[in-house]
Amino acid sequence: DQQVKQNSPSLSVQEGRISILNCDYTNSMFDYFLWYKKYPAEGPTFLISISSIKDKNEDGRFTVFLNKSAKHLSLHIVPSQPGDSAVYFCAASGIRGSTLGRLYFGRGTQLTVWP
Amino acid sequence: NAGVTQTPKFRILKIGQSMTLQCTQDMNHNYMYWYRQDPGMGLKLIYYSVGAGITDKGEVPNGYNVSRSTTEDFPLRLELAAPSQTSVYFCASSETQGAVYNEQFFGPGTRLTVL
Numbered sequence: 001d002q003q004v005k006q007n008s009p010s011l012s013v014q015e016g017r018i019s020i021l022n023c024d025y026t027n028s029m030f031d032y033f034l035w036y037k038k039y040p041a042e043g044p045t046f047l048i049s050i051s052s053i054k055d056k057n058e059d060g061r062f063t064v065f066l067n068k069s070a071k072h073l074s075l076h077i078v079p080s081q082p083g084d085s086a087v088y089f090c091a092a093s094g095i096r097g098s099t100l101g102r103l104y105f106g107r108g109t110q111l112t113v114w115p
Numbered sequence: 116n117a118g119v120t121q122t123p124k125f126r127i128l129k130i131g132q133s134m135t136l137q138c139t140q141d142m143n144h145n146y147m148y149w150y151r152q153d154p155g156m157g158l159k160l161i162y163y164s165v166g167a168g169i170t171d172k173g174e175v176p177n178g179y180n181v182s183r184s185t186t187e188d189f190p191l192r193l194e195l196a197a198p199s200q201t202s203v204y205f206c207a208s209s210e211t212q213g214a215v216y217n218e219q220f221f222g223p224g225t226r227l228t229v230l
Contacts, residue, residue, distance in 0.1 A: 004157070034218065043119070043205050043221030044158070089157060101146055101165065101209075102173070103219060105157035 003027045004092050006106035013113050019077040021109050023090030026071065029099045030092040035064060035075050038087045038108070047088070048075070080113045087111070116141050119222035121206050127228045128196040136191040136225050138206030146209040147189040148173075148219065149181065151202040158205060164189055196229045203227070 160173030
């Protein structure tokens with residue numbers, strides 16, 4: 001059973017516009033949420049995270065929003081650049097029970113930013 | 116720092132053969148992980164280790180074995196390769212869990228095909 005869901009397998013955005021990637025989760029024990037970026041033939045690299053005690057975290061062009069009541073988070077990239085084209089994975093973890101020290105990943109969203 | 120390194124990058128196995136995927140990290144991280152990524156899917160945890168001599172099963176451990184004799188190394192063993200084990204395998208590491216979640220650092224992956 002998929003505990004972290006990314007329902008959009010792909011997203012295409014023009015350069016300079018906003019990219020919004022969405023993620024839903026089902027396990028209420030998750031305390032931390034992360035976004036990873038993956039280029040072909042490379043391992044995922046950490047992009048940005050958010051704790052469940054916050055509803056927003058910003059790092060340069062990247063902002064993650066968390067809506068705990070809806071069990072939903074989103075990643076905003078503004079402005080989008082061609083170098084942002086990659087697969088973005090949403091992941092979740094926690095500090096309790098089976099979530100401790102483990103990451104649960106969504107299936108990923110392929111972002112393509114075109115000039 | 117080289118970070119997390121994995122060998123080999125690619126491997127083709129015949130059904131029933133065995134092999135070991137190597138993983139080494141030079142960041143002195145206590146936690147290490149093995150994931151597999153099937154096409155169009157997220158990463159699924161195979162095994163993880165919280166320190167030398169301690170390992171535990173993840174979501175999909177069947178058909179695999181691990182050992183952790185040193186902090187740096189975490190090899191993954193396939194004893195009787197099956198076509199269902201065709202996948203990309205990622206090793207990752209992170210610092211010890213504290214009050215704040217620590218991100219996982221990933222290696223570049225090993226692409227394994229079982230024919």
